[in-house]
Every structure is written in structure tokens, then in C-alpha cells.
Amino acid sequence: MVTEKAIELKKKANKLRYHVVEMTTAAGSGHPGGSLSAADLVSTLYFEVMNHDPKNPGWEDRDRFVLSKGHVAPVLYSALAECGYFPVEDLITLRKLGSKLQGHPVRGKVPGVEMSTGSLGQGLSMACGIALAGKLDKKDYWTYCLLGDGEMQSGQNWEAIMFAAQQKLDHLIAFVDRNRLQIEGDTEIVVGLEPLTEKWLAFGWDVYEIDGHNIDHILGAIRNAKTTDSPSVIVMRTVKGKGVSFMENNAGFHGRSCKPDEYEQAMKELKEAL
Amino acid sequence: MTKLAQRNYYGKALAKLAEENPNVVVLDADLAGSTKTSEFRKVAPERFIEVGIAEQDMIGIAGGLAASGKTVFASTFAVFATGRCWEQIRLAMAYPRLNVKVVSTHCGISVGPDGASHQALEDIAIMRAIPNMTVISPADAYEAYAATLAIADFDGPVYMRLGRADMPVLFDEDVKFEIGKAKKLRSGSDVTLIGTGQMVSLCMDAAEMLEKDGISAEVINISTIKPLDIEAIYESVSKTGCVVTAEEHSVIGGLGSAVAEFLSENCPCPITRVGTRDTFGESGDPDELFKKYGLTAEDIRAAAEISIKKKE
Numbered sequence: 001m002v003t004e005k006a007i008e009l010k011k012k013a014n015k016l017r018y019h020v021v022e023m024t025t026a027a028g029s030g031h032p033g034g035s036l037s038a039a040d041l042v043s044t045l046y047f048e049v050m051n052h053d054p055k056n057p058g059w060e061d062r063d064r065f066v067l068s069k070g071h072v073a074p075v076l077y078s079a080l081a082e083c084g085y086f087p088v089e090d091l092i093t094l095r096k097l098g099s100k101l102q103g104h105p106v107r108g109k110v111p112g113v114e115m116s117t118g119s120l121g122q123g124l125s126m127a128c129g130i131a132l133a134g135k136l137d138k139k140d141y142w143t144y145c146l147l148g149d150g151e152m153q154s155g156q157n158w159e160a161i162m163f164a165a166q167q168k169l170d171h172l173i174a175f176v177d178r179n180r181l182q183i184e185g186d187t188e189i190v191v192g193l194e195p196l197t198e199k200w201l202a203f204g205w206d207v208y209e210i211d212g213h214n215i216d217h218i219l220g221a222i223r224n225a226k227t228t229d230s231p232s233v234i235v236m237r238t239v240k241g242k243g244v245s246f247m248e249n250n251a252g253f254h255g256r257s258c259k260p261d262e263y264e265q266a267m268k269e270l271k272e273a274l
Numbered sequence: 275m276t277k278l279a280q281r282n283y284y285g286k287a288l289a290k291l292a293e294e295n296p297n298v299v300v301l302d303a304d305l306a307g308s309t310k311t312s313e314f315r316k317v318a319p320e321r322f323i324e325v326g327i328a329e330q331d332m333i334g335i336a337g338g339l340a341a342s343g344k345t346v347f348a349s350t351f352a353v354f355a356t357g358r359c360w361e362q363i364r365l366a367m368a369y370p371r372l373n374v375k376v377v378s379t380h381c382g383i384s385v386g387p388d389g390a391s392h393q394a395l396e397d398i399a400i401m402r403a404i405p406n407m408t409v410i411s412p413a414d415a416y417e418a419y420a421a422t423l424a425i426a427d428f429d430g431p432v433y434m435r436l437g438r439a440d441m442p443v444l445f446d447e448d449v450k451f452e453i454g455k456a457k458k459l460r461s462g463s464d465v466t467l468i469g470t471g472q473m474v475s476l477c478m479d480a481a482e483m484l485e486k487d488g489i490s491a492e493v494i495n496i497s498t499i500k501p502l503d504i505e506a507i508y509e510s511v512s513k514t515g516c517v518v519t520a521e522e523h524s525v526i527g528g529l530g531s532a533v534a535e536f537l538s539e540n541c542p543c544p545i546t547r548v549g550t551r552d553t554f555g556e557s558g559d560p561d562e563l564f565k566k567y568g569l570t571a572e573d574i575r576a577a578a579e580i581s582i583k584k585k586e
Contacts, residue, residue: 159326
């Protein structure tokens with residue numbers, strides 16, 4: 001059974017997908033594939049789970065979100081705009097000269113962007129620092145960090161994973177967008193990550209493995225993750241390009257936008273999903 | 275001559291900050307006893323964070339802490355602090371202009387017996403190339419102490435390099451430190467000797483030698499390499515007409531390069547750079563290494579003669 005809440009959040013996720021395709025097509029470049037696979041999570045976080053105030057982005061007690069896979073900035077920008085951090089009309093300036101919406105997110109340029117990211121493998125360390133500050137200050141906020149699966153090949157992530165467990169960063173929740181595709185193709189052919197869940201477990205994390213397009217599963221996993229005293233990771237099985245038939249499971253759309261005819265088709269499909 | 279190690283005074287300054295500034299957090303990568311961040315840990319153990327041998331992670335954590343309002347010091351040996359995590363410094367602290375101070379010890383060949391793997395001779399070059407970075411290299415232990423307190427008060431990303439070994443004391447205990455301000459330590463009219471780190475005291479020795487030869491040398495301590503105090507350099511060079519730079523660092527990209535860049539664009543004049551010459555160091559006693567790699571007062575004196583000769 002799908003809850004009312006999940007139906008509503010799925011609609012919002014599809015709105016984000018619509019923005020993603022529109023803005024990356026207008027830019028003539030960008031990373032739609034991974035943006036679409038992460039849209040359900042980003043929708044769930046920003047429209048339901050996270051305690052945040054778009055009118056006061058610097059609010060000390062806000063929950064924080066670090067986008068380690070910074071190349072999917074379009075989906076983050078879409079969520080921030082839909083929440084009211086800045087006008088939705090600005091989305092179309094993505095990747096243009098002078099725009100605050102840089103190709104990869106920049107802290108200080110865009111209200112609501114917590115850290116500058118884009119070079120893979122670094123976001124979890126930053127999220128650890130944010131979660132640690134919360135612990136030192138005895139704050140109750142949560143730190144969320146979205147990782148791409150390909151970037152789990154980067155050694156710095158495993159440094160951060162060890163550190164978070166050592167420091168018992170219990171208000172840190174990581175997500176892995178496990179769409180199995182990176183630029184060169186199947187992650188298991190490039191440099192295999194499996195058994196990924198067992199690796200996180202062995203490093204001392206509380207681990208959940210879910211369908212990353214099932215909003216009720218995302219909500220349930222986050223609820224459970226908040227009850228443990230260790231850091232938690234939610235490994236989300238996802239489909240790269242989710243929501244647009246010809247982009248699904250297509251590594252080619254990792255880092256390129258739609259051509260005009262593809263755009264027509266994509267917008268048709270996404271409009272139907274709204 | 276009194277000799278003191280900069281790292282010990284970094285530790286003392288951190289201990290003072292531990293008592294006076296509850297916002298300061300210190301990170302180290304398994305070298306707290308060597309970098310002397312252990313002095314901070316003694317006073318404020320709850321704000322000392324051991325990250326293990328994971329320098330890249332350390333800088334990311336530092337960025338996250340700073341983004342949450344902390345003043346963060348992150349320390350390890352200079353080779354690791356700048357080379358291992360150069361890109362983390364670029365993305366997680368410099369680009370977002372976060373309040374992180376990377377303070378490294380064990381700079382230059384004075385590291386001695388550990389050899390080239392541990393002797394940072396490129397750190398100034400790679401740190402000053404990053405936008406938003408302030409780069410500091412104090413001349414003695416007391417200046418290192420004052421600089422530590424000064425950078426704690428400064429809101430922004432900083433790299434500071436310190437030495438491991440005891441080095442000559444140049445200043446009084448209560449020396450002031452102002453970021454971006456050079457100090458003229460000796461007036462002269464024939465040549466300007468511009469030094470950084472412990473090479474400043476060797477510039478003073480060289481100036482004494484030159485005086486015996488009837489040459490009047492001005493000595494300037496550049497303890498902030500970026501932003502460079504171009505007014506101080508311009509004023510001195512306008513008078514002397516030639517320069518020697520001296521650093522315990524490669525001549526590629528360091529103080530000598532920074533000074534040459536400024537001079538060649540603004541007031542071209544003869545310049546001779548003293549530093550290591552596109553080479554790695556090796557194991558040995560610091561004194562032997564300074565001789566072998568051309569970093570003695572005698573080398574500075576000889577460089578001054580070359581610069582003066584080129585004026586003619």
C-alpha cells in the first residue's frame with residue numbers, strides 16, 4: 001500500500017525531475033541521469049523529513065544536507081527553489097555566466113547550499129565535520145549526505161566512514177544512490193563495489209538497503225536510522241535516469257543533456273507524471 | 275644565541291587559545307606529539323579531534339566544522355598537510371572561504387635525518403597558488419606564537435608553515451604579528467635581503483658579513499607570503515636597486531618567485547634567489563644539509579654580490 005504522503009512526495013519528486021530536464025536542456029550540458037535517480041530522496045528530505053527554514057538559511061538548529069555527488073546540483077537547486085530559497089525562474093540560469101547556479105554547488109553563492117562539492121569523494125568528510133560540530137555544541141540537528149555509488153571507489157570516503165563510526169556520529173545519515181552506473185559504465189565492471197552493504201556494516205555503521213524510488217521505504221529507513229546510536233547509511237537501489245524512458249539505465253545521460261527531440265519526448269513523459 | 279623551536283610555541287599558543295576561545299577546535303592526523311597540538315589536547319581534550327592517518331578526511335572534517343561556526347586548526351607535517359590533501363584544501367576550505375587554519379610543522383630540509391619524503395620544499399608554491407589562501411611563514415618561535423594568535427582572530431582560510439628544529443630567536447617574546455605586514459629588521463642602501471622563516475636570521479648574519487666588506491644590506495622579514503607586502507618591498511628596492519631572496523623552500527614558486535613576479539612587473543631590478551634548486555632533499559644533519567643545498571649565510575652573501583654586480 002502506498003501512503004498519501006508518499007503519493008504527494010512522489011509528485012513533488014516528478015516536479016523536480018521536470019525542472020532537471022528543463023534546466024539541463026536549457027544549459028546544453030549538465031548531469032541529468034544521476035539527478036533523476038536521486039529525485040525521490042531529495043523530495044522526501046526537503047519536503048518532509050528535514051527541519052529547515054528557507055526564509056532563514058543560516059538558522060543554527062536546521063538540519064543540513066551535503067550533496068557529495070555534486071554533479072547532480074540540478075536536482076538540489078530544483079528542491080531549493082521549490083522550497084522558496086530562491087525564485088523558481090532562476091533555475092533556467094543554470095551553468096550560465098554570472099549565475100549563482102554553478103555547474104556544481106557552491107556554498108555562499110546559493111542560499112541553502114551547505115558545502116561546495118563537485119570533486120567526488122569529499123562530501124562525507126564535510127558531513128562528518130558538520131555532524132561533529134553538532135555533537136560538540138550539543139545540538140539536535142541531523143546531517144544528511146548523499147553519495148553517488150561510483151564515488152565509493154574513492155579512498156577518502158572510507159576514511160570518513162571509519163571516522164564517523166569512531167566518533168559515534170549518531171546524527172549523521174548517509175545515502176548511497178546505488179544506480180550502478182558511472183561514466184565508464186557498470187560500477188561492477190569499472191571497479192566493483194559489492195558487497196557494498198556488508199562493507200558499511202563491517203565499518204561499524206547501521207545499514208539499510210531499500211528501493212530508492214519507494215518513498216515509504218525511504219521514510220521508514222530514515223525513521224529507523226534515527227533510533228540507533230551509530231551513524232547510519234541507507235543504500236538505495238535506484239535507476240539512473242529514472243522517470244524518462246530512454247534515459248533510464250543509460251550511462252550516456254550521466255553527463256549530457258537532451259537534444260531537442262529527446263527533450264520533447266522527456267517533457268511529455270514527465271508532464272504525464274505530474 | 276638562543277634557539278627555540280617554532281612548533282613548541284605553536285603548541286603554547288594553542289594552549290592559550292584552548293583556555294580563552296571556546297570556539298577553537300584542533301584536528302591532528304596521528305602526529306599531535308610532534309606538531310605540538312598535544313598542548314591543546316591537555317587543556318581542552320573535548321575540542322581536540324584525532325582523525326588518524328587520514329589527511330584528506332581531516333580537511334573535509336575541518337571544512338564541515340568551520341561551516342558550522344568553528345575556528346579550526348588542522349595540523350600535520352607539511353608534506354602531508356599540503357600535498358596529500360591539496361585538492362581538499364582547495365574545495366573544502368579555500369573555495370568556500372572557510373575559517374580553517376592548516377598549520378604544518380616539519381617544513382624544509384631542517385627536518386634532517388627523515389629525508390626527502392618528509393622535507394616539504396614545495397608547500398609555499400602549492401598553497402599560494404590557491405585563491406583566497408593566506409600563506410604565513412614566521413621567522414622565529416616568538417613570531418610563530420604571535421602569528422598563531424593572529425590567524426585565530428582572522429576569519430578565513432590560512433596556511434602557516436613552521437619548522438621542526440630549534441632555530442635562532444630574532445624577536446622579543448612580546449613581538450606583534452600583523453597579517454600581510456613585512457618587518458624591516460635592518461636598514462641598508464646597497465642591496466635588499468628578503469627572507470622568510472629561519473632564513474631571515476641567516477639574512478641578518480649575511481648582512482653582518484657584507485658590512486665588513488663595506489656593503490650596506492637592508493633586511494626584510496616576509497612572514498606573510500600571501501598577500502605579499504608589496505609596498506614594503508617597493509620602498510626598499512627603490513632605494514637599494516637589487517634584491518636577494520632566501521627561503522628554505524624550492525626557488526620554484528616560493529618567496530623568490532612571489533617577489534620576482536612583483537618586481538618584474540613593477541620595478542625590474544637584479545634579483546638572486548637563494549633556495550633549493552629543483553631538487554629533493556636527503557637525510558643528514560640540518561647544518562650539513564643547509565651547506566650542501568646552498569642555504570647558508572655565506573650563500574646569501576654571495577648572492578648579494580651577484581645582485582649588486584648586475585646593477586652595474
